[in-house]
Every structure is written in C-alpha cells, then in structure tokens.
Amino acid sequence: MRLPPDDRTSRSIIRDTALRLFADYGADGVTVRQIAAAARVSPALVIRHFGSKEGLREEVDSHLVRTIEAILKVLTERRSPAPDNLQSVVEAVVTHLPSDSPIPRYISRLLLDRSRAARALFHRFFEIGQATVNELLKAGLAAPGPDPEVRAAFLMANDLAVLLLREHLTELLRVDPLSAAGMKRWAGEVLAIYSAGLGAGSAVPVRKTEKQKVLKRPSTQRATKGGKQK
Template identity: 55%
Template sequence: MRSMPEDRTTRALIRDEALALFAAHGPDSVTVRRIATAAGVSPGLVVHHFGSKDGLRQEVDQYVVAVFEAMLGELTGGDGGVEAFDSGAGAASLSAAFTRHLPAGSPLPGYLRRLLLSDTDAGRLLFARLYEVSRAALDGLTAAGLAAPGRDPAVRAALLLANDLAVFLLRDRIGEVLGTDPLSADGMARWAPEVLDIYAGGLNASPPRGS
C-alpha cells in the first residue's frame, strides 16, 4: 500500500503530464491511456486518483488557476498591481511579468490560452482575476501620474488586458510573422520596449535616442 506522500507525488506527476498533453493537443484529444503512459502509470491508477478524465481536467484547471494566482500575488503584493507594469523591472505587461516567472518550455502559457477560451468556471474565474489586476494596475498608474484613466476606466482596463492576453492567444501566429516566439526571452526583449513606448506615448511615440 502506498504512503500518503507517495500518493501525492504520483497524483502531481499525473496532473503535470496531463497539463502538458492538454496544452499541446487539447483535452478532448487526449485519452486517459495516453496520460497514463506519459506518467508511467496504469490507466487504472489515473482513475483511482481522479475518478475520470473530467475529474483530472478539473484538477488541472484548478492547479493552473492557483499557479497564476500565486504569480499575480507576487507581482501585485502591496502596490495595487503597479509592479506588473513596472518598466524598471522589465515588465511592460502581465505577459512580460509571467514570462519572467515561468520556466522555459512551460506548458502553462499554452494551457492558459485554452483555459481562457473555454466555457468553464475556471476560465471565467481566471479572466476575472486578471481583469482585477489590470484595473488595479491602471488605478495605481493613474494615482502615480503615469497614466490617464480615460473616459471609461473599466473599458480601458479591459482593453489593456485584451491587448496583453493577445500575446498568449496569438502566440504561434505572432511568432510566425516576427520569426521569434514572443514569450521567449529574445521575443520579449523585442516586444516589451514597443509596448512601453505605446503605453507611454501612444502610436506616435518614438523610441528614446540611443536605444
């Protein structure tokens, strides 16, 4: 009989392999047997831990939301969300901030894309949380004299968030036209300065001299 720590380790391994497969192929295209093979366990053990593939998918959703919640808490702790858009820290946007906090090759950006476009409670919860951060960041930047709230601050915050999430949702297409993965270190080094220039001065903004 397995001890509780081993059960937790096995459960996490199955969840992580499912996350990677779901991100790459979509949950509907991945079978329990394929997940079990990737995790090096039997299909019966997957069912033992999660009850069904739907149960496993729900746990993956909850895990991804928890990971991004933790990152958001780290990024926005104590300053109302301004750090997530702190040019001094090299984070022109949430996408840049997330990229700094995720390991290379992480399946989380791919799964985030699927989750946000899904009609699930987890997808709605995560988007609502991201919007809260975008709104808090705009309010903080406005209070600091670094941004204007616009005629409708709620719409402006939603627009900034939609623009930022487009990097995740259109990652492959953007990479094709730029020749660089926009969420890679090199891609973000190109992306972040343009975002900062546009946010700071609009589309008429010119890059600083010497840059």
C-alpha cells in the same frame, strides 16, 4: 530546485503529465490511455485517483489556477513599491515559469473556454489590470480616459493577446514574443504607444527612411533561405 522524480507522488505525476498533454493537444485530443502511458502508470490508476477523465480535468484546472494565483500574489506584493515598472502581467507570469512550462499554452486554451476556471482567471487578470491602471493614475502617468472600464479591459486584452497568439507571432516575427529577447522588442513598442500614441517614435531619434522601408514591403523578410512554399 530540481527534485528527484521519487519526491512526487504518482498522483501528481499524472496531474502534471495531463497538464502537459492537455496544453499540447487539448483535453479532448488526449485519451486516458495516452496520459497513463506518458505517466508510466495504468489507465485504471488514472481513474482511481481522479474518478474520471473529467475529474482529472478539473483537478488540472484548479491546480493551474492555484499556481497562477501564487505567482500573481508574489507579483502584486512586490510590484507596488516600484510603480514605474509597467510590466505586462502575462510577461511577468511567464517569467516566473520555466521556459518549457506547458502552463502558458494551457492558459491560452483555457481562455477560449467557457469554463469556470477560465472565468476566474480572466476576472483575476482584469482586477490586476485595473489595479495597475489605478497605480499609474495615482502616479500621474496615465489618465482614466473617457471610459475607464473599457480602458482597463483593453489593456488586459492586449496583454493576453500575446499569450493567445504566441505561436503565430513567433512565426511571423521569427522571435518568441514571450522569450527574453522577444519581450524586449514587444515591450518597447507597447511602451512607446502607450506613452504617447502611434505618433510616438518620430519624436524619438529614429532614422525614418530606413525603418519605413522595412515596413512597406512585407516580403522584405531576410533570412528566408530558399522559398520553399509553393
């Protein structure tokens, strides 16, 4: 699966390098010179290939959208036979990417934009969310609810929230919610709530008393060695 770097044209190297830098610092926070240096080419070559920095941005955007579309296609095709697998679309996409991929970070920046690519992605996610709800409906696992459109939007927004707030949540929970371990914990709660509401879990065999303690005191964090913050 791993290609020697020679197999990539310098054009695609520049594009991928830009994607990573844009994801980390935002497109405005990165200069053409930085991109060129990281890709080990001259700034002039960047312009030569993409016309302008904005052109590069657009190319990165559309490449991103194409990549996500490819993943989503695989996903929707193979999920239909197993509708009981209510998986988060975001989790599924992330699972299909290498763990050090800058793409999730880039998407989360993108979604805050008013750009065309952002709208396209957002609508696509919404479509998939609606399709998922429809599957659940047919399977009798869910109801349309009082306001089906809002219901689908709500589910999608919750899904994307993990992506957007990933860093903060990682710090808070001391586990990346989009890592394998984190997804397990997160999905557990999500499924519990989606299947029976916030009241669920008391019916489930859970030792209330102990769990409650953890919840009550936010300062009950373990593994905080040597309070360092002033």
